[in-house]
Amino acid sequence: MPRITRDILLILLPVVGAFAIAPALYSNHLLLFNFIIFMTLAQGINVIYGFTGYLPFGYVGFFGAGAYGFSLTVMHLQAPPLVALAVAAAAALALGLILTPLFRLSGAYFSIANLAAALALLQVVSNPDLESITKGPYGISLSGVFNPTLAYAAALAVLAATLALVIYLRHSHLGMALQAIREDPISASMAGINVVRERIIAWLISAGIAGLAGGVFAWYVSVFYPETVFSVEFTIFATVFTLFGGTATVIGPILGVVILYGIYNAVGISTPQYFQLIYGALIVGLVLFLPNGVVSLLQRRGIYVP
Amino acid sequence: MSPDVSPLLVVDGLVKRFGGFRALDMLSFSVSEGEILGLVGPNGSGKTTCINVISGLYRPDGGGIRFAGRSIGGLPSHQLVHAGINRTFQVPRPFLALTVRENIGIAVAYGRSGNGGADAEALLASLDLAPYADDPAGALNSAQQKMLDLARALATGPRLLLIDELAAGLNPAEFERIAERLKALARSGITLLVVEHLMGFIDQITDRIIVMNAGKEIFEGKLADAARNAQVVEVFLGDEHAA
Numbered sequence: 001m002p003r004i005t006r007d008i009l010l011i012l013l014p015v016v017g018a019f020a021i022a023p024a025l026y027s028n029h030l031l032l033f034n035f036i037i038f039m040t041l042a043q044g045i046n047v048i049y050g051f052t053g054y055l056p057f058g059y060v061g062f063f064g065a066g067a068y069g070f071s072l073t074v075m076h077l078q079a080p081p082l083v084a085l086a087v088a089a090a091a092a093l094a095l096g097l098i099l100t101p102l103f104r105l106s107g108a109y110f111s112i113a114n115l116a117a118a119l120a121l122l123q124v125v126s127n128p129d130l131e132s133i134t135k136g137p138y139g140i141s142l143s144g145v146f147n148p149t150l151a152y153a154a155a156l157a158v159l160a161a162t163l164a165l166v167i168y169l170r171h172s173h174l175g176m177a178l179q180a181i182r183e184d185p186i187s188a189s190m191a192g193i194n195v196v197r198e199r200i201i202a203w204l205i206s207a208g209i210a211g212l213a214g215g216v217f218a219w220y221v222s223v224f225y226p227e228t229v230f231s232v233e234f235t236i237f238a239t240v241f242t243l244f245g246g247t248a249t250v251i252g253p254i255l256g257v258v259i260l261y262g263i264y265n266a267v268g269i270s271t272p273q274y275f276q277l278i279y280g281a282l283i284v285g286l287v288l289f290l291p292n293g294v295v296s297l298l299q300r301r302g303i304y305v306p
Numbered sequence: 307m308s309p310d311v312s313p314l315l316v317v318d319g320l321v322k323r324f325g326g327f328r329a330l331d332m333l334s335f336s337v338s339e340g341e342i343l344g345l346v347g348p349n350g351s352g353k354t355t356c357i358n359v360i361s362g363l364y365r366p367d368g369g370g371i372r373f374a375g376r377s378i379g380g381l382p383s384h385q386l387v388h389a390g391i392n393r394t395f396q397v398p399r400p401f402l403a404l405t406v407r408e409n410i411g412i413a414v415a416y417g418r419s420g421n422g423g424a425d426a427e428a429l430l431a432s433l434d435l436a437p438y439a440d441d442p443a444g445a446l447n448s449a450q451q452k453m454l455d456l457a458r459a460l461a462t463g464p465r466l467l468l469i470d471e472l473a474a475g476l477n478p479a480e481f482e483r484i485a486e487r488l489k490a491l492a493r494s495g496i497t498l499l500v501v502e503h504l505m506g507f508i509d510q511i512t513d514r515i516i517v518m519n520a521g522k523e524i525f526e527g528k529l530a531d532a533a534r535n536a537q538v539v540e541v542f543l544g545d546e547h548a549a
Contacts, residue, residue: 173415176404180412183401186363189383190392192416192462196382 007167007306011250015039016160029148031265033220036155037213038261041238042245042253043162044209049239050247051175052202053182054103057111060234061118062092062207066214067229068125071140072133081145085154085215092211095121096204103199118230126226139225142218151220158212163250165205170250170306178202179248237261244286246293249305255294314339314374314497315360315466321368322352322359322521329355331521332369337466342488342498344508344529347518348541353501354396356518357468360499361393362386373466388418390465394472396501398455402444406435409443409454410461417462429457433487449480460491467491469500473507485510505529517541 022032041063049055069091073084095117102113128136169175177198180188185195214229221228245256263282267275290296295305313336322330329352337343345353358364360371362383371379378386401409410426430436433453438446443454452472459467469488473481481504488511492498502508508515509529517525517532519541525532532538 173412176408176412177416179404180401183403184399186383187395187399187401187458188412190361190387190462191413191458192384192387192418193412194382194384 003171003306004167007170007250008164011254011306012160012163012167015163015254016156019156019159023152029152033148033152033155035257035261036152036159037217038238038241039254039257040155040159040162040213041210041234042241042257043166044206044213045235045238045242046166046247046253047169047178047209048202048206050242050249050253051169051178051182052199054199054203055111055239056114056206057232057235058114058116058118059206059210059238060230060232061114061121062095062210063214063217063234064118064121064125064226064230065091065095066211067218067224068134068140068214069211070215070218071142074142074145075140076133078144081147081150081154081219084145085212085219088215088218089208089211092207092214093204096207100200100203103196103203115232118232118235122226122230125230134226137226139223139228140218142222145219146222148220151216155213155216155220158209158216161212162209165209166250167306170248174198174201240283244283244293246295246299246305249295251306252293252295259294312375313337315499316372317356317360317369318372319369320356320359320366320371322355322364323367328521330359330366333518333521333523334369335516335523335526337497337499339465339497340492340495341514342492342500342512344512344515345499345501345518346503346505346508346515346532351518351541352521353518354470355521357393357470357499357501360386361391361468384416387462387464390463391468392417392459392462392464392466393468394452394455394459394470396470396474398448398451400443400446400451400454400458403442405440406430406443406446406454407439410457413458413461426461429460433457449476452476464496466497466499469498469502471501471503473502473504481507
């Protein structure tokens with residue numbers, strides 16, 4: 001498919017290439033790493049919310065499940081990091097499967113139930129009685145596998161795979177079917193779409209992306225508390241970035257992260273006292289004037305946005 | 307309609323309850339291949355519920371539905387679509403944010419029609435939607451959205467098409483065109499079950515009608531005979547008009 005090839009050449013390769021050479025030019029590697037994580041999470045939200053229409057307030061649950069899936073595999077089985085990453089994805093997928101009954105709910109009810117599920121998982125892993133398994137509230141330390149260079153490369157690979165997947169969705173029947181479900185599930189079923197199956201596929205793709213992101217995050221930072229990887233801020237940031245850029249496109253969430261997370265860090269470093277004010281005003285402005293994101297400036301004029 | 311041909315759709319003792327209310331109360335009828343059957347009745351008589359059950363939106367609470375010799379009661383909608391049943395909605399339900407062409411393309415891709423996939427471009431042209439093919443469906447007016455709803459249904463290559471008040475709200479010219487189109491569909495071998503309040507429309511296109519009241523069939527036959535049926539007149543006009 002030429003459009004898929006075009007988007008891989010013009011979007012995926014430049015983004016991944018930029019992050020591949022950036023560490024040589026810029027010394028704050030943690031910040032670069034966080035950009036990669038948020039780009040990945042924003043695309044994960046894009047799959048289940050942007051394409052399929054279900055807003056997962058508890059999206060961070062998958063991220064945390066991935067972080068703990070990775071860490072527990074390393075701690076208890078002394079497994080190599082790549083094996084642990086596979087477990088991270090599997091943990092998130094398992095959580096996704098357990099949560100599939102949430103699709104009986106719609107709209108805000110789905111979002112809130114999903115948030116509750118993520119908070120419940122946080123309470124389970126941080127339970128002091130489970131200290132022998134999860135280290136409870138005392139947090140994880142993975143000094144044995146600490147290797148920021150490799151973890152950075154792994155995060156980049158996860159981002160590349162995620163972008164490739166979203167590019168595929170953008171140009172495939174599956175992506176179109178997910179958007180049909182978002183627009184009207186009943187009409188979608190009358191177009192012959194198996195709504196239950198397709199949205200679970202989208203949900204698991206989205207969960208797997210966050211699980212892998214959580215796994216590489218755990219690997220990169222190596223020391224963290226349960227609250228770190230179950231912080232609702234991950235969900236909120238990734239969602240706001242996706243909305244700001246524009247949903248159901250490939251470049252929307254990328255733009256959202258570059259612009260908003262860029263401003264977030266620039267303002268936070270230069271004038272932290274005005275940070276909340278400037279950031280808040282920006283988001284209010286977005287909701288009022290660009291509810292469909294930055295890319296809608298082009299889409300409104302009939303310009304196709306990949 | 308030769309009586310020896312087994313009917314395409316057989317509805318037998320169909321029951322649908324909403325709480326204590328029986329929206330369909332032992333409804334039975336059948337439709338032959340290539341027939342246009344009209345389903346009429348006062349508001350709340352169960353016509354749309356009947357279509358919703360046949361198209362899989364609601365599960366039946368009793369009775370059976372056989373389509374092409376196969377029992378289909380309670381199957382999910384997408385399986386019914388693949389079996390050859392589709393419908394239009396009283397209030398059209400296109401995918402508003404997608405383009406008109408994408409709306410039809412999805413149904414072609416996922417409809418898995420036995421006819422090897424409908425031709426989206428031909429459908430766009432035959433339903434006068436070609437000029438708007440690249441516009442979002444939300445930009446269409448309501449008559450055009452009705453045509454898009456019909457196009458989405460036809461794109462899946464149905465053998466049985468359930469039409470829920472397609473003519474309501476159309477102007478007389480559109481009304482004539484859609485009547486001709488439905489008759490052409492029937493001639494091409496698609497069986498139609500048409501719910502409609504506009505009797506002129508029903509008279510123009512149907513061979514046979516079923517009159518429903520309170521979830522039951524009260525009359526079956528030609529529209530002209532229905533107008534002389536005491537029970538039908540009573541249901542529509544009140545008992546002082548009944549002979």
